[in-house]
């Protein structure tokens with residue numbers, strides 16, 4: 001019976017050979033289409049970009065970006081979520097707006113987001129190559145980072161340069177005292193603080209001998225102009241059709257500023273070369289023993305260290321004159337305004353919160369007294385001052401959004417981030433996230449004190465709820481310096497003077513933010529100082 005049926009079927013199939021072929025082809029086609037759909041829908045799901053607002057052709061989300069950008073990005077993320085995709089022209093960007101996403105990116109994908117986007121303007125200041133700040137995570141970057149952490153900006157260098165910063169602070173206090181005693185109605189502290197932090201950084205770079213007064217004032221000008229250009233939005237960096245056209249003229253202006261900057265750096269380096277030759281000659285004449293070389297090592301500034309490395313034939317990497325100059329530019333731009341801005345934000349917050357200011361001053365009076373001026377060495381005994389500093393960094397990080405670039409495709413939270421995507425971490429929004437911070441907009445240093453909700457929280461980037469210096473391998477190399485210099489300067493200002501608002505100003509102080517590379521106060525801080533210590537301690 002079965003055999004009969006089989007034979008019958010065979011004969012039917014043979015009779016309908018053409019029909020079978022058609023059916024087989026159809027089945028194969030349907031299967032292929034289904035498979036293709038399945039595979040491509042899986043791939044599409046994996047390639048799905050994180051959510052973001054509606055975009056426009058060509059410009060993407062550029063029309064939505066208002067200044068200050070960190071606020072706009074936070075507002076957009078409130079609707080799109082803590083991992084948001086936006087398109088700036090033709091450039092994909094993702095924005096991390098809470099601590100969990102920042103942690104996932106930095107802990108989980110550190111290797112993929114260790115590059116920084118090199119903008120057209122930044123390229124000019126990097127002598128056509130890439131500087132330390134904008135270098136990809138390559139051999140040069142690793143070399144200079146190691147040098148930073150061990151010698152240039154490491155704990156020993158910070159310690160050795162303490163007298164230089166002390167002298168800078170003394171000069172600021174002297175200027176304020178003269179203004180107060182001379183009956184001047186007000187002091188432009190913004191101006192004085194910028195002068196102080198520029199001089200401190202410049203002296204760390206080139207020592208006192210290599211920095212004539214004219215260099216210091218030219219440096220302030222050129223750093224201001226360069227920072228303005230590096231911080232400006234340049235359509236060329238984002239919109240493909242604008243590339244090579246310099247539509248806003250920024251590249252042209254940057255080239256002109258760079259010529260001035262280069263002349264200044266050459267002046268500094270030539271001074272330094274002469275000083276090194278002279279001291280070498282002297283060493284050869286008198287014969288320097290081990291003790292003298294130890295003292296000479298202690299006197300080395302950044303240029304000395306960099307020039308030693310450039311002359312070192314056994315160094316793992318050749319440090320060219322261009323690389324030295326571009327590194328100095330990075331440190332001057334990255335280090336000066338950030339520190340001045342932080343002292344200013346901190347003083348403004350304390351003046352707006354007199355009870356906190358009273359606690360800071362009482363703590364300094366209790367630990368230091370009125371016979372000498374507070375210094376960096378006192379900081380470990382001043383926990384409330386440090387808590388007020390952390391609170392200021394939480395509310396007013398001077399670099400509110402950090403920029404990275406993905407060097408390969410990566411998957412995060414089920415979304416695919418293409419290679420070459422700009423990765424923004426909104427440090428400012430993270431510090432004000434109501435999901436973590438109680439009463440996030442209030443200035444409450446007590447939250448960092450014993451018993452406070454953020455007691456023991458450090459700001460070095462290991463706890464992602466507070467990361468004013470960034471985090472991971474590209475975290476700020478100047479953090480150690482900023483953790484000493486800023487609170488010590490603020491402490492001296494409030495120990496030595498009572499501050500009141502100059503005529504015409506009102507309280508509370510306006511806390512509006514400026515545009516630019518560094519998020520500073522919009523209005524200059526113009527205040528009236530009254531000396532509060534009598535006799536006034538020696539300003540040395």
Ligand code: HEM
Nearest residue numbers: 133334335338342399402468469470471474475476478482
């Ligand atoms: C309160 C003061 C400062 C703050 C809040 C600050 C903040 C930052 C932040 C957020 C970054 C990006 C980190 C990241 O991508 O994860 C950074 C990078 C950098 N900062 Fe600072 N900074 C300060 C002071 C300084 C100082 C004093 C210097 C130098 C003397 C400096 C030099 C640099 C450099 C060179 C980079 C780039 C590092 C790299 O790309 O590897 N900063 N800073």
